[in-house]
Amino acid sequence: MALFAVFTHQHPIGISSDEFRHRLPEGFGYIQGLIDKGIIKHSWIVVGQSGGLNIYEVASHEELTDVLYGNPLSSHLRLEVLPLSTPGGFDVDAFANRDLAPAG
Numbered sequence: 171m172a173l174f175a176v177f178t179h180q181h182p183i184g185i186s187s188d189e190f191r192h193r194l195p196e197g198f199g200y201i202q203g204l205i206d207k208g209i210i211k212h213s214w215i216v217v218g219q220s221g222g223l224n225i226y227e228v229a230s231h232e233e234l235t236d237v238l239y240g241n242p243l244s245s246h247l248r249l250e251v252l253p254l255s256t257p258g259g260f261d262v263d264a265f266a267n268r269d270l271a272p273a274g
């Protein structure tokens with residue numbers, strides 16, 4: 171399973187801001203369904219911004235894409251996706267022998 175942090179920002183293209191706000195309950199209902207299924211592990215609203223942060227746990231990038239674009243508001247959202255790794259998933263040896271000096 172893979173973890174992804176997804177920042178979601180309102181981006182109501184093709185509909186008015188009022189229509190977007192009217193449809194927000196659809197999007198929140200969809201997100202609650204993903205929480206109930208255990209696909210979203212954590213969910214927050216970002217204070218001072220029109221959006222939120224969700225942590226998804228899915229089997230693949232394809233599953234994440236399906237879940238994100240399954241949201242009835244997806245065409246009116248801007249998504250920023252960050253793959254996550256647990257601290258134990260970081261391979262220290264992969265970086266220990268790298269020459270990090272700038273090319274000159």
